[in-house]
Amino acid sequence: MPQNTKHTYIQIHPADNALVALTNLSAGTVINFNGEEFTLVTPVAMKHKFTVGPLNIGDEIFMYGVLVGKACEYIPKGAAITTENIKHAADGFKLGSRKTDWTVPEMASAYKDRTFLGYHRADGSVGTANYWLVIPLVFCENRNINVLKDALSAKLGFAKPRGYESEVDSLIEMYQSGKTAADILNADLQTSPEGQGSKKLFENIDGVKFLTHDMGCGGIKTDSDALCGLLAGYITHPNVAGATVLSLGCQHAQAGILQDEILKRDPNFSKPLVMLEQQKMGTETKLLHEALKQTFTGLIEVNKQERKPAPISKLCIGLECGGSDGFSGISANPTLGYISDILVSLGGSVILAEFPELCGVEQEMSDRCATETQALKFMDLMRTYNARAEADGSGFYANPSPGNIRDGLITDAIKSAGAAKKGGTSPVTAVLDYPEKVTQPGLNLLCTPGSDVESTTAEVGSGANIVLFTTGLGTPTGNPITPVIKVATNTAVFNRMPDILDINCGTIIEGEETIAQSAARMLDYVIDVASGVKQPKAVILGQDDFIPWKRGVSL
Structure with a gap:
């Protein structure tokens, strides 16, 4: 990941004409980029983006090396890009040549003989x-x-x-003793120790x-x-x-x-x-x-x-994100992509879903499909899904949530370009339509909504026996039968919500850890969870979210 030495801003891809602020930057901050210095003309909040040159109306904005928006008003050099001055835009896509060359991570050899303790089923799955x-x-x-x-x-x-029965007992006791509503609101409820059950x-x-x-x-x-x-x-x-x-x-x-x-x-x-x-x-x-x-x-x-014991090739990992922020695509999601490439190289399976969050990277993903048949299926699913959403009054462009926008993901293409990093670089071996089952090792694309619980529900239904779930804002999402491991994109949210988050990738943003180092730490944790040695927070809390997809209703 390209980094500024002071860890205050980065350019994600050499073709990008917008930089990401890694910390809050005030107007007047001097930016040194490609050997030139310029000054920010507006404040830029952490996780948000700013221009490296002036943009006129209609000029294109690139991040992750792909088109993510167009200027809808003049934007000076060194200004924050916002929902007011840019609009969603993405390149078109068509059937291209197969681009399936990829490099296996060096670290993969260290996991070649690793195993986990699992339940062996009659159909060969674990x-x-x-x-x-x-x-x-x-x-x-x-x-x-x-x-x-x-x-x-x-x-x-x-x-x-x-449960919270003891807290309710305290509220009843205060009410019966004559405490006022103000007294109750100001009371410090004591959490009783967790019982053994x-x-x-x-x-x-x-x-x-x-x-x-x-x-x-x-x-x-x-x-x-x-x-x-x-x-x-x-x-x-x-x-x-x-x-x-x-x-x-x-x-x-x-x-x-x-x-x-x-x-x-x-x-x-x-x-x-x-x-x-x-x-x-x-x-x-x-x-x-x-x-x-x-x-x-x-x-x-x-x-x-x-x-x-079972080889880790028997793992099928669902790749999910929810409550994403401007750091998702540069810390946690690339870490999942690195793990994805390791697992694929060892004969395992991964599932990349959330099709509204592949908007703008369709050409790359279709070119990575191993066969033209799979590429055509992917493109048809993307076009059909978007058309259904538009018929209901909301295309893929409307996917970012208020929380996404507040934390730097201001167009669907920006969100999608970062979300796609979860899928690593390996070829796409299969394209699945909901609720098809994973039957091949490698990277599987599964058509689901971007909605966290619906997508997680679908990935598990297709065979994911572990789900890695990245979040920048914090979400408690879990699943009834598959452990969902929650990965924070930034240290602040990890420290603020330790009861629902398992792993912190904010170390990457802070320059304390590389993506490869973060992936090794995470994969070791995945193996412990798969073996029943450790339990993710969603399992401990009993976060059994299950929402089937009503086709075409949800983004």
Whole structure:
């Protein structure tokens, strides 16, 4: 990563005509760039960008070596670029020549013989965890899922012990003793020590996960079919030992469709699977009694499974970002890209998703596809998705959130150019449409929204048994069955939100660590998490986020 010696600003790519401020820069700051000195004419906030030459209306702005915007008013040399003076712009794309040459990181050889302790499945995959799933085929069964959760979690020792009941007790005590609202608001609530909870009954099972959703019927049939594919991805997932599925009976998402999707992903499927239909069974009591008995006996069986060594080629890592900032593309995301290249070189799989955040780098990604067929599929998915979004009144250009913009990602192309760095430099071996499953090693492109939870949900459904999730603003996102490792792009957010963040890449911004050094530290942590030696914060907190994608609705 090119760096200024004082670590105050950098040029990311030699073709860029905008620099990134690594710290707050005041108007009048002298910039030494390419042997020339000039003075900032406006303040530039940390993570934001400023021009290295004057720009007239229509002039192009480049970052990461690609077009990311155009000036919509005159911008003097040394001025901050903002949402007021530039607008989103990105280059077009077409089928080009294959550009699949790449350099394997030198560090890869150090991990060639590394292993992790995982759960070996009959289909050859290896899980980084061992869960039982309880899921509804339709939202009508959500209440019954929650009844089963209330009945099973605490008794089996899987309930998270940390709650805020003691704090509520303190509030009640203050109210009953006559304290005013002002007294209560000014009170310092004491957090009680975390309890131990009940001892786990089944030591080799990481948990029983109860998923709910608002789909399965009442919407368009393609969404319910996609839901069945997603749920099949979770049931056949290497981190899942068995599942209980509740169906009402009359919904679009039929049990037969789910079973077909399961066999599509695993023709020799042999995991314990409990399928119960309420309209056939009659009363709720009959349904829930049968669900309890069959789930419990299934747990007895899968508790016999134990962790055994596996090569790290059995890892499938989902690459995700959320709450991104102006440092994402120069610290945490390139670190994930470095890890991606290491894993691919060793025969592992990685998933790069969030298609709205590949806007502007379509040419590069399509050229990296191993075959023209995959390149054409990628381009078609990008065009179709953007067209659907525009038909609903919001194209890819509207992807950056207020938080992204506040912290330096002021156009979708700027955000996308940095987000794409998570995918490293290796060739694209497969392009997948949601909710397809990863079947090949290497870099897989998966069509998902940019929305954090929907995209993470989809990556896991496609087979990710670890997710690396970068964030500059801080987000608690997790997943019910796959460990989500939260990577901070800057030290400030890492120190401010230590309860939800696992790894700090702000050391790169501060010049204390190279991307390669950060990647080695992170990959060692990934192996520990995959082995069950360490737990990421999202797992400790029970952050079980699960949102299926309603196609075309979300960016």
